Every structure is written in structure tokens, then in C-alpha cells.
Amino acid sequence: MTTxxxxxxVLGALLGLLATGMPIAFALGFVSIGALVLTDGFGALDIxxxxxxxxxxxxxxxxxxxxxxxxxxxxxxxxxxxxxxxxDRWLNRVPGxxxxxxxxxxxIFAALSGSSPATCAAIGKMGIPEMVDRGYPKSIAAGSIxxxxxxxxxxxxxVTMIVYGIATETSIGRLFIAxxxxxxxxxxxxxxxxxxxxxxxxxxxxxMAQRFTFKERFQALPRVLPFLLIIAGILYVLYGGVATxxxxxxxxxxxxxxxxxxxYRIFRPGPLIEVFRSSLRESVMIMMIIGASExxxxxxxxxxITQSIAGWIGDLDVNRWVLMALINVFLLFAGFFLPPxxxxxxxxxxxxxxxxxxxxxxxxxxxxxxxxxEIGLITPPVGLNLYVINGIAPDIPLQTILRxxxxxxxxMVVGIVILCIFPxxxxxLPTALMxxxx
Amino acid sequence: MQTYIRVVSAVSRAFGIFSMLLLAAAVLVxxxxxxxxxxxxxxxxxxxxxxxxxxxxxxxxxxxxxxIDRGHVGVDLLxxxxxxxxxxxxxxxxxxxxLAFCAVLAWSGWVYFHEALTRGxxxxxxxxxxxxxxxxxxxxxxxxxxLQYVAELMxxxxxxxxxxxx
Amino acid sequence: xxxxxxxxHQWPGGKGDVRDEMVQIIAREIGNAGVGLEVQxxxxxxxxxxxxxxxxxxxxxxxxxxxxxxxxxGRVPQFSATLMPGLVRxxxxxxxxxxxxxxxxxxxxxxxxDVVVVSxxxxxxxxxSKQNCITDPESIKGQVTRAAGxxxxxxxxxxxxxxxxxxxSEIYSAMQTxxxxxxxxxxxxxxxxxxxxxxxxxxxxxxxxxxxxYEPILMSKKTWDGLTKxxxxxxxxxxxxxxxxxxxxxxxxxxxxIDTFKENGVEVVEMSGDDYNAWLEVAKxxxxxxxxxxxxxxxxxxxxxxxxx
Ligand code: NA
Ligand code: NA
Numbered sequence: 064m065t066t067x068x069x070x071x072x073v074l075g076a077l078l079g080l081l082a083t084g085m086p087i088a089f090a091l092g093f094v095s096i097g098a099l100v101l102t103d104g105f106g107a108l109d110i111x112x113x114x115x116x117x118x119x120x121x122x123x124x125x126x127x128x129x130x131x132x133x134x135x136x137x138x139x140x141x142x143x144x145x146x147x148x149x150x151d152r153w154l155n156r157v158p159g160x161x162x163x164x165x166x167x168x169x170x171i172f173a174a175l176s177g178s179s180p181a182t183c184a185a186i187g188k189m190g191i192p193e194m195v196d197r198g199y200p201k202s203i204a205a206g207s208i209x210x211x212x213x214x215x216x217x218x219x220x221x222v223t224m225i226v227y228g229i230a231t232e233t234s235i236g237r238l239f240i241a242x243x244x245x246x247x248x249x250x251x252x253x254x255x256x257x258x259x260x261x262x263x264x265x266x267x268x269x270x271m272a273q274r275f276t277f278k279e280r281f282q283a284l285p286r287v288l289p290f291l292l293i294i295a296g297i298l299y300v301l302y303g304g305v306a307t308x309x310x311x312x313x314x315x316x317x318x319x320x321x322x323x324x325x326x327y328r329i330f331r332p333g334p335l336i337e338v339f340r341s342s343l344r345e346s347v348m349i350m351m352i353i354g355a356s357e358x359x360x361x362x363x364x365x366x367x368i369t370q371s372i373a374g375w376i377g378d379l380d381v382n383r384w385v386l387m388a389l390i391n392v393f394l395l396f397a398g399f400f401l402p403p404x405x406x407x408x409x410x411x412x413x414x415x416x417x418x419x420x421x422x423x424x425x426x427x428x429x430x431x432x433x434x435x436x437e438i439g440l441i442t443p444p445v446g447l448n449l450y451v452i453n454g455i456a457p458d459i460p461l462q463t464i465l466r467x468x469x470x471x472x473x474x475m476v477v478g479i480v481i482l483c484i485f486p487x488x489x490x491x492l493p494t495a496l497m498x499x500x501x
Numbered sequence: 502m503q504t505y506i507r508v509v510s511a512v513s514r515a516f517g518i519f520s521m522l523l524l525a526a527a528v529l530v531x532x533x534x535x536x537x538x539x540x541x542x543x544x545x546x547x548x549x550x551x552x553x554x555x556x557x558x559x560x561x562x563x564x565x566x567x568x569i570d571r572g573h574v575g576v577d578l579l580x581x582x583x584x585x586x587x588x589x590x591x592x593x594x595x596x597x598x599x600l601a602f603c604a605v606l607a608w609s610g611w612v613y614f615h616e617a618l619t620r621g622x623x624x625x626x627x628x629x630x631x632x633x634x635x636x637x638x639x640x641x642x643x644x645x646x647x648l649q650y651v652a653e654l655m656x657x658x659x660x661x662x663x664x665x666x667x
Numbered sequence: 668x669x670x671x672x673x674x675x676h677q678w679p680g681g682k683g684d685v686r687d688e689m690v691q692i693i694a695r696e697i698g699n700a701g702v703g704l705e706v707q708x709x710x711x712x713x714x715x716x717x718x719x720x721x722x723x724x725x726x727x728x729x730x731x732x733x734x735x736x737x738x739x740x741g742r743v744p745q746f747s748a749t750l751m752p753g754l755v756r757x758x759x760x761x762x763x764x765x766x767x768x769x770x771x772x773x774x775x776x777x778x779x780x781d782v783v784v785v786s787x788x789x790x791x792x793x794x795x796s797k798q799n800c801i802t803d804p805e806s807i808k809g810q811v812t813r814a815a816g817x818x819x820x821x822x823x824x825x826x827x828x829x830x831x832x833x834x835x836s837e838i839y840s841a842m843q844t845x846x847x848x849x850x851x852x853x854x855x856x857x858x859x860x861x862x863x864x865x866x867x868x869x870x871x872x873x874x875x876x877x878x879x880x881y882e883p884i885l886m887s888k889k890t891w892d893g894l895t896k897x898x899x900x901x902x903x904x905x906x907x908x909x910x911x912x913x914x915x916x917x918x919x920x921x922x923x924x925i926d927t928f929k930e931n932g933v934e935v936v937e938m939s940g941d942d943y944n945a946w947l948e949v950a951k952x953x954x955x956x957x958x959x960x961x962x963x964x965x966x967x968x969x970x971x972x973x974x975x976x
Contacts, residue, residue, distance in 0.1 A: 065514035083596030084580040086573035092602040103728075110719075110728050112609035112639055117716045119557045122549055128524055129531065214515040226897060234840040250621055295710065304845025306535050307833050313531020313594070320528070343563050344572040347520075351573060364713050365533055365673070444578045485886075497843045544810065544820075544830040625718075625741035626832075627817040629961070633740060 067375070072369035073098055084350070087405050088351035095355070095362040102366055111358060117343055118357025119350060122309050123229050126344035127177065129312030130220045134176020135342045136319040139334050140327040142290055146171060147190050149283035152275040161197055161434065162207050162257045165190040169211030173218035174294045177225070177312075178345060179403075179440050183212025183451045191456045200264045201459050206441075206467020209448045210474070212251075213437035218246035220312065223403045227429050230411045235308045240493045241426040242433060243384035245482060249434070252474040255257050258427055260470060278336035278379060281483040289322050302496055348406050373413050383421040384483070387431075390414060391479065394432060396440020402447060408435060427489045431479055438475050440445065441468040506652040506662055510569055512589040513649050516642065517566025528550045547628040554635035561642030565649040592657055600650040608634055610639030669705040672697075672890060674731035677717040680710025684855065685916045686733045689786060689884055689909040693731065696905030702898045706731065725752075725781045727889030735882045736773075739815050744962040745776055749847075750816040751958065752950045753943065754972045755879035756915050757872070761789035769971035772964070781888035785906035788913045791921055792878030793857055793871050796849035797842060800868035800934060803942045804949045810848035814839060818954040819851065819878070822946070825953035839865060851878055854924040863931040870926050873937035877946055884909060 064202040073094060080090040086265035092115075099107035137143070158165060168186045176182050187208040194204035216223045217240030228235035293315065300311040320338070323329060363369045379386065397406045411432065418428045443465060452464050482488055534548035567573060580591045616622070618633035656662045674694060678684040684787070687710050692705035709715075713733075715723050721739040723729035737750035748754065748769075755761050764770055765787045774784055792815070796802040801807050808827035812821045820830045829847070833841055835856060841847035842865040854872065857863070872878065882904060890897065925935050938946070959966040 080595075080598060081576045082579045083595040083598070084575045084577035085599050086575045088573060089599035089602045090575070092606065093598045096602060096605050106726075107728065108605055108609055109612065109726055110609075110723060111605055112611075112613040113719060113722055114715075115606060116557070116613070116639060117719045119560065120553060121834070122832070123552055123837075125527065125552050125556050128559070129528060131529065132524065226569070228836075232834075232836045234837060236837070236840040236844065302557070302844055305539055307581065307837055307841060307846060309552075310531055310535050313528050314535055316528045334503045336521070340517075341526060341560065343517065343521055343524060344525075344567050345572055346556075347560050347563045347567040348572050348574050350556070351564060354560075361714065364709060367707070369713065370709075394534045402574055445576050447574075494790075497840055538811070538829060538831060542811075542829050544828075545832075546825045549832050620742070623741045623744070625738065625747075625817065627820050629741070629817070 064366050066371040069098075069366055070363070070372060073363065073366075074370065081400070086351075087401065088348070088355040091352070091355040091359040091405075096359040098362050098366065110361075114358050114361050115289070115354040116214065118354045121229060123225060123235060123397050124350070124353065126220070126225055126235075127222050127313035127349055128342060129309070129316045130177025130222060131181065131317040131337070131346050132342045133220075133312070133319045134172070134178060134181035134185070134215070135338045135345075136176050136316070136323045137172070137290065138181050139338045140323040140329065141189070142286070142327070143168065143172060144189035145283070146290070147193075147284040149287045150279045152283045154423040155275055159258045161194055162199060162203065163254050165194065166207055166211040166250060166253050166257065169208065170214050170218060170246065171291070171294070173214040173216075173246065174220075174297075174427055175290060176215050177220045179213050179215035179220040179437070180345070180447050180451045181449045182215035183208060184455055186211065187452055187456060188455050191452070191459070198266070199261070200266060200467075202463045203257060203260055203264065203266075204376070204467070205452050205456060205459050205464040206469075206471060207253065208456030208462060209441045209446075209452050209468040210253055210471030212448050212451070212476075213440045214249060215283070216440075217242045217249065217433050218436060219243060219301075219313075220308070221433070223407055223433055224408050224429060225308070226349075226353065226404050227411055227432065230408055230426060231429075233425050233429070237493050237497055238429050239301065239308065240496055241430055241489050244488050244492050245430045245434070245478065248481065248488060249437075249475065249478050252478055253471060256474050275433065286326060289326060293318055293322065294309035295311075329355070332391055352405050353408060354403075356405065359409065360412065369413055373417060376413075376417050377420065383423070386417070386421055387423065387483070390418075391431070392436060394435040395438060398436050399442055400445050401481045403433075403436035406439070407432065424486065424490055426493060427482070427486050430489045431482060434479055434482075436474050438472050440449055444470060502655050502659065503505060503662055506655055509645075509648045509652045511643060513565035513569055516645060520559040520563030520566070522563070523555045527555040527559070530555070549628075550624060550626060550628055550630060550635075554630075557635060558638040558642075561638040562645075564642055565645045568649050568653065569648060587665045589657070593654070596650060596654045596657060600654070603647045603650060607640055607643035607647055610636065610643055614640050669703050669950050670705055671705045673709060673714065674706050674733075675709045675712075675714045675720055675723075675729055676733035677712040678710060678855075679859075680708065681700055683915060685920060686788070686790075686882060688789065688916075690731070690733050690915055692903075692909040692912055693785065693884060693905040694808055696908055697901055700901035700905070702895070704898055704901065706893075721780075721782075721807070724885055724887045727781075727887045727945060729887060730890040731785070731884065731886050733882060733884050736777075737882055739780075740817075742755035742832065743776055743780060743966065745968060746872075747816070747818050747958060747962070748965075748968045748972060749773065749881035750820045751818045751969070751972075752877045752881075752954060753947045754969070755789060757874050757877070758789070758791065758914075761879060761973065762914060764769075764789070764972070764975050767971065767975045769968060769975065772968060772971065777885070778888065783886045783888055783891045784883050785886050785902060786884040786913065788884070790853050790855070790880050790882050791872035791876050792851060792853040792880065792915065793869055793876075793921075793924065794851045794878070795857065795862060795869045795928075795933075796867040797845075797865060797867055798848055801849060801870045802936060802937045802938055803945045807849060808857045810851040811846065812851070813841070813852075815852050815880070818950075818958065820889050821954040821957055822950045826946075826949050828863065834974065835860065836920065838862065845884070851882065853878070854921045855955035857924050858927050863928045863933050866928075868934040868936060869925070869928045871928075871937055872921055875938040875940055875943035877938070877943070890932075936974055 147168035154160040804826040
């Protein structure tokens with residue numbers, strides 16, 4: 064049996080198990096031990112524990128629960144609402160000010176959280192009902208938040224960038240900063256599409272515009288300011304030479320928890336426990352996938368499947384942009400079904416050597432990969448953000464959410480094309496801040 | 502059966518709360534570490550490892566509680582589309598396969614833990630923490646995860662025992 | 668049919684890394700020996716994580732590895748002597764060390780853990796700082812430093828440096844942002860991580876180098892015992908070839924680092940005999956003292972190492 068046939072068998076077994084709905088982490092683990100036993104005998108089971116533990120034994124991974132905690136703490140407070148209300152008061156003269164405020168709030172909140180569902184939930188909880196109240200079409204209200212929420216993993220900090228950095232041994236600090244301008248680019252693209260789609264839906268902004276005095280505008284600021292300060296603080300800690308990303312994550316989490324307690328006077332243990340419960344839930348899910356992926360990667364490599372696939376792609380001998388297009392299609396397809404962390408862990412180590420061989424920048428590719436994963440978050444059949452929206456706005460049917468968010472997929476594809484034409488949007492800021500290479 | 506489910510779930514929940522405390526401790530220790538290094542300009546010996554192992558322990562010990570909350574994400578497209586018997590079969594396959602993997606992981610984790618304990622292995626750092634301490638959560642947490650999976654399978658076999666299975 | 672052995676290491680494959688080349692030589696030589704053995708190389712930590720290779724070798728899950736022995740010092744504490752500051756001093760002494768009582772003890776411990784040495788190799792390393800040239804212990808005072816391995820951390824902390832730990836992939840950006848002032852690591856890493864873009868001064872290993880690390884090619888005892896006499900001979904002959912190649916190359920790695928740093932306008936210095944002795948005094952009351960206190964037979968090991976001419 065050739066290695067590629069074995070690879071197909073392993074992949075088939077994995078897809079079959081995933082189809083039963085079993086947790087991704089355990090499906091990866093089960094396929095791994097099955098393949099190991101079949102190829103190396105039962106002796107191979109000796110190393111399961113050590114390999115799983117080794118996959119988690121990294122200081123860089125510590126930042127994952129920390130950045131999740133940070134976002135979860137802020138999401139538990141009315142900060143998300145305050146954020147977009149403040150933006151709305153300042154943007155209300157602009158046509159479509161409220162949706163713009165919501166997308167803008169998503170983008171700002173993304174800088175406070177490493178994960179996309181948290182971003183989605185934090186802004187959407189208040190933002191969607193408000194938009195619906197003011198007469199915006201439900202599909203646009205839900206879709207814009209679902210898409211805006213995906214910015215959580217592109218605008219730093221980002222859980223998926225951390226995983227990419229560990230899997231490919233690239234600098235997490237540099238990856239973070241590489242995602243910033245592309246994140247803003249997507250924010251702008253999302254805003255543009257939202258305005259267009261509102262017009263297409265025949266929605267008249269002018270009638271709905273509320274007027275706010277400057278007094279009201281400034282009144283909205285004090286509660287938002289601390290969070291902007293935290294973002295500035297984290298950026299300073301990361302790029303001003305104070306601490307490494309993991310350390311910044313810990314400090315950020317502590318600050319956010321303290322701030323939420325102080326500003327919103329949440330002294331009762333209930334909400335705080337809920338913050339920790341939801342963070343534990345998300346980080347355990349991610350960390351278990353990381354440990355199991357370590358086992359899966361070991362299995363594929365030991366059977367020489369990884370190397371054969373990489374060799375096979377390397378031998379394709381196609382134009383580098385055709386290669387990039389093929390990789391994008393593949394990532395898009397993987398993202399339809401699997402959550403970002405799983406896709407990155409399974410593909411980045413194989414793809415990165417091919418990518419760099421073809422002359423692409425690994426940090427640029429990280430951004431392209433991340434945008435593909437963002438698309439996965441709002442596409443069926445498995446789109447985490449769609450379900451989050453469904454959870455916080457149960458009266459909007461899934462189909463309506465879907466109809467609203469699919470156009471944003473096109474925005475992201477446009478974003479990818481723009482970044483392919485102007486890779487400097489990714490590489491300029493890291494180079495300016497941190498020097499070349501690295 | 503009902504007693505088994507109740508007891509195991511209660512233990513899982515208790516470990517879940519302990520895991521939250523571990524996360525909180527990790528946050529505090531990271532912050533303390535930054536303070537020591539960049540404000541006091543001192544050296545940090547134990548903090549890095551403590552934080553890594555606290556997060557790993559939180560993951561492993563918290564995994565049974567997360568299972569109860571159905572937090573281990575899966576692609577439940579097909580089971581959601583199916584009804585009755587077909588769905589039940591899929592869920593049983595999923596549960597049994599998960600249990601099998603977790604059992605191997607718990608066993609292998611136990612072997613690793615036991616080796617580290619009896620041979621006196623330590624971490625290769627200045628702190629030189631006995632390795633069995635960070636390894637203990639693997640047999641304990643994943644072992645409990647196995648017990649919790651059995652409980653979830655019981656719920657599956659007998660829906661009256663409570664809630665939807667994982 | 669040929670029996671296939673798995674060989675693993677953590678450095679990039681096919682990019683001219685000396686340790687990768689050593690493993691490739693062994694793979695080639697064993698394959699060409701016509702003794703029914705084939706070696707499959709897994710470079711770049713594509714099979715096991717660097718530190719996990721030791722356990723896999725002992726258990727027979729991995730056949731061959733190029734392995735920095737200090738990585739296993741949590742399991743065999745005596746191994747920290749192979750990344751102990753100032754114990755080796757220069758390449759020629761490293762070569763004499765290989766046949767010393769000190770290394771005989773180390774190799775006996777390796778075998779006790781079901782692993783066999785196929786080739787010896789000692790890699791040199793350097794210091795570099797963004798602030799000044801690291802020469803005597805006084806020169807590192809107050810600098811946030813990343814060190815490879817606990818023995819170095821203890822010595823540097825005793826000299827007044829503040830120790831930060833991070834994966835080597837973060838060194839560059841930590842230096843760029845200013846989290847880190849100084850670092851010490853192997854000569855090869857200094858070049859591959861492009862640290863010449865960040866530092867002001869490099870302390871190259873010359874006649875008086877503090878940083879040496881033992882990175883032998885190892886084979887699992889289980890695998891070794893399963894080989895015929897003819898196969899074992901082929902393995903050892905291949906190992907000798909790799910070792911000879913390595914000794915030729917070892918000094919070239921240092922020279923390449925020096926050239927690269929100079930080309931990039933970095934000042935390059937060496938430690939004097941006095942600097943070296945001053946560091947040795949610091950090491951004796953920090954890392955050596957701890958090693959002698961904590962490790963069974965530690966005192967004898969240090970004495971045997973220092974006794975090498
Ligand atoms: Na983010
Ligand atoms: Na999807």
C-alpha cells in the first residue's frame with residue numbers, strides 16, 4: 064500500500080468518525096491510535112500520553128486561555144453595548160451609523176479578545192435587537208455581526224495566530240501585528256457592503272437617524288475609554304518592550320477582570336464564575352484539540368504521509384499563484400467543516416514549507432489562512448458564529464442569518480485578493496515596528 | 502445508574518470549579534511574573550512552569566465538566582439531520598469511540614505518571630519540579646472523563662435519566 | 668526486505684545544518700553498506716518534539732536521533748554536565764574530552780537508559796547583547812538575558828543578570844521590542860535567527876568559550892540489540908564518518924557566525940583567559956555548587972571534566 068493510499072484511508076476514517084458528531088479532539092485521537100496500532104503494533108500506545116502532554120507543554124499556549132478570559136470578562140459586562148452606543152452617538156449623522164457602529168464595535172472588541180465567538184456574542188447581544196428595533200432588515204443586522212465577529216481572530220490578539228505561531232515556529236508578536244491592518248481593511252469592506260446592502264433593501268437611513276448633542280456624545284465616552292486604554296496598554300506591553308505575548312495575555316486578563324468589576328460594579332460571584340466557566344469551556348475545547356492534533360501529526364509523520372503530501376504538492380510544478388489559489392480552495396473547504404484551530408494545526412506545518420518555497424512570506428500567509436478561517440466561521444455546515452448569533456437572537460431564523468452573512472464571505476474573498484495584490488498591507492507594519500525578517 | 506450519573510457528574514463539576522481556580526491562579530502568577538521582572542528587575546524561577554502546568558491541569562481536570570456542558574465541539578451535522586434509531590446509532594458509535602480513545606489516553610498518562618514518580622524524574626529547569634506533579638492531572642482528569650463518558654452513554658441508553666447526551 | 672530505521676532531529680533538513688548533515692551521512696553510509704538496513708530521516712522535529720526524543724529512544728519507539736543531551740537532564744540529572752558553563756572551553760579540548768573518564772561516565776549513564784552513542788559532537792555557542800560586549804561577569808549585570816539551560820541561568824543570575832525564558836523563536840522579536848537585552852545560544856542559532864540585526868556586540872567562542880553543548884547521535888539500545896554484528900559494525904562505521912565530518916565543520920560554524928555578524932556591522936570580541944577564569948569562579952559558587960549538591964556523583968563528574976588537559 065502506498066503512503067498516499069494510507070493517507071486517504073486515515074483521512075476517510077477521520078471524516079467518517081467526524082460525521083458521527085463525535086468531538087473533534089477525540090476523533091483525531093481515535094484515528095491516531097488506530098493507525099499507530101495497525102502500523103507499529105500495541106507498543107506504540109506507550110507514547111500516547113507523552114505526546115499528548117508534549118503538545119500542551121508550551122508557554123506560548125498559556126496565552127490562549129488568557130486572551131479568551133480577557134474577552135469573556137469584557138463580554139460579561141455591558142461594555143459591548145456601551146461601545147457601540149458611544150460609536151453610534153458619534154456616527155449618527157453618517158448614513159447607516161448604527162450598523163457601522165456595530166461593525167466598528169466588533170473591530171474594537173476584537174482587539175480585546177482572542178476569539179471570534181466571544182466578539183460576536185459581546186456586540187451582538189445588544190447590537191442586533193437595537194438594529195432590529197430601529198428597522199434595519201434582520202438579515203443585515205445578524206449578518207453584519209456574524210461577519211464582524213470573525214474579526215476576533217484577525218485583529219490581535221488572536222488565538223489562531225498563537226496556534227499558527229507555535230505550529231510553524233514563527234513569532235507570535237509579529238503575527239499579531241501582521242493581522243492589524245488586514246483586520247481594518249476587512250472592517251472597511253464590511254462597512255461598505257453593509258451600506259450597499261441597506262440601500263438595496265430599500266432602507267432609508269435618513270428617517271431613522273437620531274440626533275445627539277455633543278453633551279450626549281461626551282457622556283458616552285467615560286465607560287468606553289478604559290477599554291481603549293487597555294487596548295493601548297496591551298499594544299504598548301507587546302511592542303514597547305515590556306513583555307512577551309503570553310505575559311501580555313496574563314496581564315490583559317487581570318486588567319480586564321478588575322476593570323469590569325470596578326466599572327460595572329460586578330461584585331457578585333455569579334457573573335464572575337460565569338466568565339470563568341465560559342472561558343474554561345472554550346479553552347478546554349481548544350487545548351484538547353491541540354493535544355490530540357499533536358498525536359495526529361505524529362501519526363501522519365510517522366507513517367510518512369505528511370512528507371508524501373508535501374512532496375506531492377511540491378512536485379505539482381504550477382505557477383505560484385495557481386498554487387496559492389489551490390491552497391485557498393482547500394482551506395476554504397476545510398473551513399466549511401472544521402473550526403479554525405483544528406484546520407491550522409493539521410495544515411500549517413505541511414503548507415508552510417511549500418509556501419515559503421514558493422516565495423510567499425510566512426506572516427502574509429498566516430493572514431490569508433486566518434481570513435479563510437474567518438470565512439469558515441460564517442459558512443454552513445459548521446459555522447460557529449452562525450450558531451452564536453442563533454443563540455443570542457433566537458427569533459431570527461438560521462436561514463435569515465445565513466442570507467445576511469454570505470455576502471460578507473465575498474467581502475473576505477475580495478480582501479484576500481486585495482492582499483494578494485498588495486501584500487504590503489500585511490508586511491508593512493511588522494517591518495516598520497519590528498524591522499525586517501524575524 | 503441514576504446514582505452513578507449523579508455522583509460522577511458532581512465530581513466532574515467539582516473538578517471544573519477547581520480548574521477555574523487554576524486558570525485564575527495562572528492569571529495572577531503571570532501578572533506577578535511581569536511585575537518581578539520588569540518592575541523589580543529580578544529573575545523569575547518557578548513562574549513560567551507553574552503557569553504552563555496550571556493551564557494544562559485546568560484543561561485535563563476541566564474536560565469532564567466541559568463534556569457535561571457539551572463543550573467539546575464536534576461536527577453534529579449528520580446526527581442533527583437524522584431522527585430516531587439512526588441518530589441513536591451514530592451517537593453510540595461516537596460515544597464508544599470517544600470513550601476508547603480517552604481510556605487509552607488515561608492509561609498511557611498513568612504509565613507516564615508512574616514512571617516519572619518511581620524514577621524521580623524532574624523538569625529540566627532551575628525549579629526542577631518533580632515531573633509527576635504536572636503529570637498527575639492526566640490519569641486523574643482523563644480517567645474522570647472516561648467515567649463521565651460512561652454516564653453520558655447511560656443517559657443515551659435511557660433518556661429518562663436526564664438531558665441530552667454529549 | 669530491508670529493515671527501515673527512523674532517525675529524527677530538530678534542525679531544518681537539507682539546508683546545510685551540520686547536525687542534519689551528520690544524520691544524512693549516517694543514513695547514506697548505512698544504506699550503502701548493503702547490510703539490509705535503511706534509514707528514514709525526519710528532520711525539523713517532524714516526528715518527535717526535541718525533548719520527547721529521549722523517551723522514545725529509551726523505549727525503542729525511535730531508532731536514531733541527533734539529541735542535545737542536556738534536554739534529558741530532568742530524567743538523568745548528571746546530563747546537565749554536558750551543558751555546564753566553562754567545562755569545555757574550546758573545540759580541541761572538546762575532542763580530547765570525548766575519550767576522557769568524564770565522558771566514559773556520561774556514556775555509561777546513557778547506556779543504563781537503553782541508549783547507545785553512535786557519534787560524539789560538541790557544539791560551541793556565543794553571547795550577544797544589545798548594550799555592550801559580554802566579557803567578564805561584571806559586563807552582564809542588570810541585563811535581561813535568555814539562557815539555554817538551567818546551569819547557565821544559575822550562573823548568569825549569580826552574575827547579576829535578570830533571567831527571562833522564552834522559546835528561541837521569540838528571541839528576535841523580544842530583542843527587537845527590548846524585552847531582552849542579551850542572550851546566549853549556539854553559533855548556528857545566532858545566524859539562523861538573524862540576531863545580527865538586533866545586537867551590538869557578539870562574544871564569539873575562541874580559545875575561551877563558556878558555552879558548549881554535547882549533541883551526540885544516539886541509537887536506541889533496543890534497536891541496537893536487534894541488529895546483527897555486521898549491521899552494528901556498519902552503524903558504528905557510519906557514526907565515525909559523521910563524527911569526523913563534524914569535527915571538520917565545527918569551527919566553520921563559528922567562523923560563519925563571526926563573518927555574518929561582522930558583515931552586518933556587529934562588533935565581535937572574544938573572552939580573555941582572565942574573563943574566562945572570572946566566570947569559572949562565578950560558576951563554581953552557583954551552577955557547579957548546585958550540581959554537586961543536587962546530583963549524585965556530581966562532584967566527581969565536575970572534577971573529572973576539569974581534569975581533562
Ligand atoms: Na482579537
Ligand atoms: Na464553516
